[in-house]
Amino acid sequence: DRVSTQSTGVHLYCVFRTDRSARIRRERMIFNFYIFSRNGTCLYYEEWNIPKEGRTPKAIQEEQKLMFGLLYSLRGFITKTSPKPCETFTYYKTSRYKLHYLETPTGLKFVLNTDKDAPTMTDELKKLHQEYYVEYALKNPLYKLGEPLGACEGFNSRVINFLTSHPEFKRRVVH
Amino acid sequence: INAEYGGHTKFIEASMVVYSLYVISKSGGLIYQQDYDNIPRLGMNERILLGSTFHGLHAITSNLSPVSGSSGIELLETDTFKLHCYQTPTGIKFYLIAEPSHPDLFQTLLSIYKCYTDFVLKNPFYELDQPIRCELFDVELEKLLSSSPPSVK
16 A cells, blocks of 8 residues: 655655545434333334335334333343343343333333444433433323323423434444 | 452452353254353253243344344343353354453353364264263363462462
């Protein structure tokens, strides 16, 4: 990668950096957010940044059921595997995404999928529970427990706003 | 951490404890399992069940990915342990249960895979996808993963 040019008797060496990793742009993304009730009903679901082909409402519903099944089985697996008593996990990571998890004492499950390099979102999940769910859904006299939360306007708009304006939502990070 | 211990000093590596290793075949069966530290001993049947459960979970997490082309679980973190998994190009899964504060175990998993290719696959008496009963494999892994601190005279 060195080019030498002669100019008035002076050699100029230019070193070109061909380190490709310096130019890889990674996208930080939040993909989707689920809230499951204790018995497996999906109370809330929103998705962003996911390619739309083939995602019928039926497919999304099937995916939600699969997600709950996974969380339920993971719980059993963790309880058996753990050297000390433990029933829940903080997150898991694969080669392409990271799933952040929070289970409340009442059995509500909050699930957030982000790209694999995102930092821990436990605080965000706690905030979603305490500042949004408890305040705008639980304390809403018109909201009945166990019903889908999409209709709960105060909750819905605030959650979407919070997640879409989060710094991890969609940004290009150049390493 | 240097610990003064009755006149001798021992180097204790904090948070470098690996609790156990599980090796799952391509079809989901448990072919090797070993504990390297004091954890509650599970029965053989329970371990086989855990191995198969993990095989299923690994496959589902790959399917549930919001983006295409994802692998299964590579890292799972809880309050009491951390699970690191490596799936080889041939479909064998090696997964380690370690302390939650343990740094990345990817290199360790690759070393385990290397031990597997050297002492299991090259063993003429070993049949693929069968439970691993190769003494040299046990010995090498013990050296690699045992948490007994080296004593300094």
